[in-house]
Amino acid sequence: MAVNCIQDQNLPSSRPLSALIFDCRYLMTLLPAVKLKHDLREANICADILAKNALNLPLGFIYFSVIPSDLCFQFQQDFVGIKYPRLIRIV
Numbered sequence: 001m002a003v004n005c006i007q008d009q010n011l012p013s014s015r016p017l018s019a020l021i022f023d024c025r026y027l028m029t030l031l032p033a034v035k036l037k038h039d040l041r042e043a044n045i046c047a048d049i050l051a052k053n054a055l056n057l058p059l060g061f062i063y064f065s066v067i068p069s070d071l072c073f074q075f076q077q078d079f080v081g082i083k084y085p086r087l088i089r090i091v
Contacts, residue, residue, distance in 0.1 A: 002038075003037070005017075005021050006021055006036060045077065045084065046071050049070070
C-alpha cells in the first residue's frame with residue numbers, strides 16, 4: 001500500500017500521512033535512480049523491526065551510522081536472503 005501511495009500522483013493532500021508521502025517523493029528526486037518494490041515483512045525483518053521500534057525513537061530524521069545492536073543478527077539474515085515463513089492462525 002505504501003508503494004502505491006508514493007506512486008499515485010493523484011494522491012490528495014488530505015489523505016492521512018500525505019505529508020510523509022510527499023517527503024518520500026521529494027527525497028527520491030535527490031537520488032540518481034530509484035526503484036520501489038514491495039517486500040513482505042517476512043522478506044525484510046529489519047524493516048519490520050525498525051518500524052515497530054519507531055514509536056520509541058525521537059521525532060525527526062534518524063540516521064544510524066552503525067547498525068543498531070538489536071538488528072545485527074537480523075541484518076545478517078536479510079543480507080544473505082534468509083526468509084521466514086508467514087505464520088497464519090487458522091480458526
